[in-house]
Amino acid sequence: MPKKRSTKTDGKASKQLNKKPKAKKPLTHAQLKKKVDEWFGKAIRYRAADKDGFAECWTCGTRHHVGYLHPGHFASRRHMATRWDDREDGASNVMPQCIACNLYDQGRQWYFGRRLDEVVSGRAEEIMRAAQRPRSYGVAELRQLVDRYKIEANAQLAAKPAIANRPAKGEAYSRTQRRKEEAAAEGEL
Numbered sequence: 001m002p003k004k005r006s007t008k009t010d011g012k013a014s015k016q017l018n019k020k021p022k023a024k025k026p027l028t029h030a031q032l033k034k035k036v037d038e039w040f041g042k043a044i045r046y047r048a049a050d051k052d053g054f055a056e057c058w059t060c061g062t063r064h065h066v067g068y069l070h071p072g073h074f075a076s077r078r079h080m081a082t083r084w085d086d087r088e089d090g091a092s093n094v095m096p097q098c099i100a101c102n103l104y105d106q107g108r109q110w111y112f113g114r115r116l117d118e119v120v121s122g123r124a125e126e127i128m129r130a131a132q133r134p135r136s137y138g139v140a141e142l143r144q145l146v147d148r149y150k151i152e153a154n155a156q157l158a159a160k161p162a163i164a165n166r167p168a169k170g171e172a173y174s175r176t177q178r179r180k181e182e183a184a185a186e187g188e189l
């Protein structure tokens with residue numbers, strides 16, 4: 001798809017002349033996609049949090065503060081049709097996952113699918129099929145998703161303030177685990 005490019009050339013000059021307060025540039029499609037990832041990921045994790053801000057990893061069951069959990073995908077997030085899959089029955093393509101499961105064990109996909117099927121029989125296959133369908137999002141739709149999940153994440157945070165108090169890493173992890181995660185965080189950027 002060809003990207004539209006701005007043909008404005010006088011933007012800078014006129015701004016300097018008028019010294020108007022900077023108008024906020026609207027986010028690009030790519031930036032909006034990142035924003036949906038961010039707020040959707042928060043909503044998924046915060047929703048799962050208990051009153052202490054902890055939730056279980058979907059694939060290994062270990063309890064972590066949600067600040068240490070990732071939004072883990074069963075079908076890869078490159079499939080747009082299921083990238084922000086969200087189902088009320090609690091067995092969707094994106095579930096809270098510990099960093100070890102999410103990054104070190106191919107997302108433990110087999111366990112991921114098995115647990116989905118435990119909640120709703122056939123769900124893993126259903127998601128894998130849905131993931132193959134082409135899906136694209138317009139800017140307006142992305143904005144709606146950002147708003148929707150921002151509202152939910154903030155409501156969860158208001159209801160469970162402990163979500164904001166992520167304990168120091170040392171309290172929750174062994175040294176080996178911590179080293180693994182630091183290496184992962186660096187690799188991620």
Ligand SMILES: [Zn+2]
Pocket residue numbers: 057058059060061062097098099100101102
């Ligand atoms: Zn795990």
